[in-house]
Amino acid sequence: MAETTIPIPSGAVTSERGTYLETIHSWIVTVDHKKLGIMYIVYALLFLVVAGVEALLMRIQLSAPNLHFLSPQTFNRMFTMHGTTMVFLVGMMILFGFGNYLIPLMIGARDMAFPRLNAFSFWLSAFAGLLLYFSFIGGSGLPGTGTAPDVGWFAYAPLTERAFSPGHTIDYWTVAILANGIGSIGTSINIIATVFCMRCKGMTLMRLPLLAWIYATMSFLTLLAISPLTAAQAMLMMDRYLGAHFFDTQAGGSAILWAHFFWIFGHPEVYVLVLPAFGFANEIIPVFSRKAIFGYPAMVSASVGIAFISLSVWAHHMFTIGMTSYGNAFFTLSTMLVSVPTGIKIFNWLATLWGGRIRFQTPMLFAIGFLFQFLIAGLTGIMLSVSAWDWQLHNTYFVVAHFHYVLVGAIIFMIFSALYYWYPKMTGRMLDERMGKWHFWLMVIGFHMTFDLMHIPGLLGMPRWIYTYGADRGWGTLNMLVSIGGFVQGIAILIFVFNMVWSYFKGPHAGPDPWDAWTLEWSTASPPPSYNFSAEPVVASRRPLWDLKHPEDPDSAFD
Amino acid sequence: MGSAAIQHGQATQEWQPSKGTIGMTCLILAESAIFTIFVVAYLFYIGRDTSGPTPKQVLEIPWFYSVCLLSSSLFIVLAEHAIEHGKMVAFRIWWLVTMTLGAIFLYGTAAEWRKLIVEDHLTISTNLFGTTYYALVGLHASHVIAGLLMMTVTAVFSLTGALKPAHARRVKTLALYWHFVDAVWIVVFTVVYWIGR
Numbered sequence: 226m227a228e229t230t231i232p233i234p235s236g237a238v239t240s241e242r243g244t245y246l247e248t249i250h251s252w253i254v255t256v257d258h259k260k261l262g263i264m265y266i267v268y269a270l271l272f273l274v275v276a277g278v279e280a281l282l283m284r285i286q287l288s289a290p291n292l293h294f295l296s297p298q299t300f301n302r303m304f305t306m307h308g309t310t311m312v313f314l315v316g317m318m319i320l321f322g323f324g325n326y327l328i329p330l331m332i333g334a335r336d337m338a339f340p341r342l343n344a345f346s347f348w349l350s351a352f353a354g355l356l357l358y359f360s361f362i363g364g365s366g367l368p369g370t371g372t373a374p375d376v377g378w379f380a381y382a383p384l385t386e387r388a389f390s391p392g393h394t395i396d397y398w399t400v401a402i403l404a405n406g407i408g409s410i411g412t413s414i415n416i417i418a419t420v421f422c423m424r425c426k427g428m429t430l431m432r433l434p435l436l437a438w439i440y441a442t443m444s445f446l447t448l449l450a451i452s453p454l455t456a457a458q459a460m461l462m463m464d465r466y467l468g469a470h471f472f473d474t475q476a477g478g479s480a481i482l483w484a485h486f487f488w489i490f491g492h493p494e495v496y497v498l499v500l501p502a503f504g505f506a507n508e509i510i511p512v513f514s515r516k517a518i519f520g521y522p523a524m525v526s527a528s529v530g531i532a533f534i535s536l537s538v539w540a541h542h543m544f545t546i547g548m549t550s551y552g553n554a555f556f557t558l559s560t561m562l563v564s565v566p567t568g569i570k571i572f573n574w575l576a577t578l579w580g581g582r583i584r585f586q587t588p589m590l591f592a593i594g595f596l597f598q599f600l601i602a603g604l605t606g607i608m609l610s611v612s613a614w615d616w617q618l619h620n621t622y623f624v625v626a627h628f629h630y631v632l633v634g635a636i637i638f639m640i641f642s643a644l645y646y647w648y649p650k651m652t653g654r655m656l657d658e659r660m661g662k663w664h665f666w667l668m669v670i671g672f673h674m675t676f677d678l679m680h681i682p683g684l685l686g687m688p689r690w691i692y693t694y695g696a697d698r699g700w701g702t703l704n705m706l707v708s709i710g711g712f713v714q715g716i717a718i719l720i721f722v723f724n725m726v727w728s729y730f731k732g733p734h735a736g737p738d739p740w741d742a743w744t745l746e747w748s749t750a751s752p753p754p755s756y757n758f759s760a761e762p763v764v765a766s767r768r769p770l771w772d773l774k775h776p777e778d779p780d781s782a783f784d
Numbered sequence: 785m786g787s788a789a790i791q792h793g794q795a796t797q798e799w800q801p802s803k804g805t806i807g808m809t810c811l812i813l814a815e816s817a818i819f820t821i822f823v824v825a826y827l828f829y830i831g832r833d834t835s836g837p838t839p840k841q842v843l844e845i846p847w848f849y850s851v852c853l854l855s856s857s858l859f860i861v862l863a864e865h866a867i868e869h870g871k872m873v874a875f876r877i878w879w880l881v882t883m884t885l886g887a888i889f890l891y892g893t894a895a896e897w898r899k900l901i902v903e904d905h906l907t908i909s910t911n912l913f914g915t916t917y918y919a920l921v922g923l924h925a926s927h928v929i930a931g932l933l934m935m936t937v938t939a940v941f942s943l944t945g946a947l948k949p950a951h952a953r954r955v956k957t958l959a960l961y962w963h964f965v966d967a968v969w970i971v972v973f974t975v976v977y978w979i980g981r
Contacts, residue, residue: 338803414810422803429798448810452817460825463919468909471825471919477832477912486821 256340257755258325261347263651265322266644268351269315270722275358276310277718279303281711288708290696300692301375306357308378309398311632312494313405314354319640320501321350321412324440326651328416330746330753331434333425333762338418342411350408353401360397374398377690379491380461382472382483387465395465403458406451413444413451425745427764434744434767435518438525439504443497446532450493457486481546488539496535499631500528502599502639503570506592509646510574512742513589514581517768517780520573527566527573534563544612545619553612560610567603571596587661588740591642594669598634602627605680620690623683629676633714638668641721648725649735653751656732660724667717674710678703743768804957812964815927819968822923823975826916830980836911839981842904849892850973853928856885857966860959868956870949876942882962883935886928893925917976924972927965934958 243251252260283303286295295303325343329336337343364372374394376384385395420441424433461483463469470476472483511518518524540548540556548556574596583589605627609615618624641664648656682700694700738747745762746753747770766772766780863878897918900906908918938958941947947955 339807410811410814414807414814417810418803418807421806422800424798424800426797444810445813448814449817452814453821456818456821460822460919463908463915468907469915469919470909470912471915477829477834478915479828482825482828489821 254344256336256344258329258337258340258343259651259753259755261343262322262324262326264351265318265325265347268354269319269322272310272314272318272354274718274722276307276315277715279307279310281715283307284708284711286692287694288705290694290698290701292693295692297692298375301377301690302373304690305374305377305398309357309374309402310354312378312498313402314357316498316632316636317405317409318350318354320443320498321346321409323501323505323643323647324416324444325412327647327746328419328437328440329423330650330749330757331437331744332420332423332428333745333758333764334419334423335757337415338423339415343415346408346411346415349411350405353404353408356404357397357401360394360401364394364397365392379487381487382461382464382480383474383478385461385465385483386473388473388475396462399458399461403455406455406458409447409451410455413447416440416444417448425762425764431522432764432767435507435521435524435528436501436504439500439507439528442528442532443500443504446493446500446535447497449536450490450497452490453486454490454494457483457490460486481543484543484546485540488542489536491542492539493532493535495628495631496531498636500532502595502636503528505639505643505646506574506595508742508744509588509592509642510577510596512740513584513586513592514578515584516577516581517743517771518573519576520569521767523569524573527569530566531563531570534559534566538563541610541612541615544615557610557612561607564603564607571600571603586645586740587656587658587665588642588646590662590665591638591645594665595635595638595642598630598638598672602630602635605630618683620688621683622679622687622689625689626676626679626683629679634672634676638672641665641668644725646740647746648728649739650746650751650753652729652732653735654728654732655735655739656728657724660720660727664717664721664724667713667720671710671713671715671717674713675707676710678710679707682707738770741774743771745769748773802953804953805960808957808960812961815964816968819920819923819971822916822920823971826920826975826980829912829916833911833913836914837900837904837906839913839917839976842900842906843977843981844896845977846892846896846973849889850969852885852892853889853969854966856882856889857963859885860962864952864956864959867947867949867952872942872947872949875947875955876939879935879939879942883932883939886932886935886962890925890928890932893921920972920976924965924968927968931958931962931965934961 252264255261280303282295283300286292286300325337328334358373360373362372364374372394374380374397376390376395376398380395380398383389385399420433420437460469460471464471464473464478470478472478472480474480507518507524538556538560540552541560544553544556605623609618609624609627645656645661648654682703685698685700687694687698687700694704735751737749737751739751740747745758745764748762749757762769764772766783768780772779772781859878860882863875863882866872866874866878906914906917908914935958938947938955
């Protein structure tokens, strides 16, 4: 695909393939950022399927009024585990996986700053996920409520206190997520140290790939966001086991305190999830428009600005909890403020596309879907930021539709885009384009069927977390269509899983630079050798490979 | 591709900060956020108890132990200075002084807790003051313990001769953590023994 006469070594490093046991052992003890990155990604994709099944089970239950496919208690467990799994075991893991894999390659480094911390963080987070799911077997709640946690992914107090949730379901949730959070903090420390301390020669901060900037920002935000959750969970465990009264309303404790602490985590957390999606877009959209990103400095400032502002908006999740009108007004305004830097980014992406020679391969298809869908998601978010409007729609399916529009329509779409874009680098094989297009179009149809329509029951008053509804509500048809859309998305994802497995063995060989891209990871073999670069790269601009391939018109002349 | 063709200028290595300092700073940032949440909970619950001991009734200001802990920051600076200049004997002395002062502080906390539990009948489950006090002071004390454990490991390496002046940067990273622990104590002291009383 890339026409270049410059000899880029395709890593003809022969290695003896050890026994199966030796191979497995090498993966378990590895500190190589590439192997850890791949393990993060595979782990997350497995849990994507698991949490997707949980979602489909819920959609079956809700597809018509008064169904008894799932009991109410099981339904509660489903929405709790679906949310918890998707945020922590899919979202955080896959995004840290990409960060781990790409950052050292993009900055010309040999590995992350702290390879052993890297391995520790992965295994801790992975174990934590297994601990959460062990609750299905090992947890014990009130008789009849079953085993896994059933209190919603936000686990509001005092429902989570010992008095109202005896047994161990909550403990599995709390300890598993606490451990997962510590792993996230470890990886965030690693990313920041790597980006600021291990860049190759010539790579000033203003020549850093935007993905690296975004990951540094996202890691900084993670440090500040996960920690309040860790603190709140420690307080919850003290309440449950040491007789403390942090959230114990029967002894003067405050339920609202938990809500504040959780959302001080919860809101920045969703920006932690979306910032890497922006990072992927920053890399993929320019390459497939054949134009450098428009407004690099503004993109950096906007991303950092989004991170800072997102720390000040948390109580827009709490408009109905009874804050003063001054509180509501403040959080309305701060939430609206975050749309300014976000809008800057969207305009810059559009400006990158404008005048470019766009190539509509699968990564770009998903990126364009992202642009369109993220815009709409942002608009419904601004609607919800108005506290008076939110009073009507809080805890309805309108909110569910909004945040799934961001999580699926923006984040998952960009994750798919990133997987199609970097799969060749990671495995040395191209993913099949035809299956990719089937995947894309089925996702678009299914996604819009589900999440466009889902806004309407929300506007009609359908609350969240109900396991069924009456036939006289008028929500039945819409819910049926929403559920069907869910299954269409499921089929799309199955095609994608098949594509990934099939292409690993049968896909065409990729070579080092199949997309004719410009950042350093495309200068190594596919997959890269364990040491990444045989000699430390030296860069003179933001697009070192452009300079290499176009010595008559290098970026460095303008840097 | 090893060296990409340089078009313009010398590509000298940018100055980049040390990994250890950045890593420890990030950890301190995260830990500060955790402590902030516990401090917020403490401040939120001041004066909201309807029963049980109040801070004014049972808390005595721990001047001596606070001076011990805060002065240990000074001594650790002397230890850092010593190892940077290759004076390993001086390093060992200042390091052990720092550890001793930290240990004295912990003893002070333990003695205070013993008094509160046995004489004043204040436990974590007594009332909101008990809950937030033991959580906040306990969280700080656990960080002191973690710091002392790391310092013990360093002391062992130093006494066996494995610690060399070349390791000064690593020692400085640990010292940064210790300074953080002391800074947190200033905040905890202010909130618990001054504002809260």
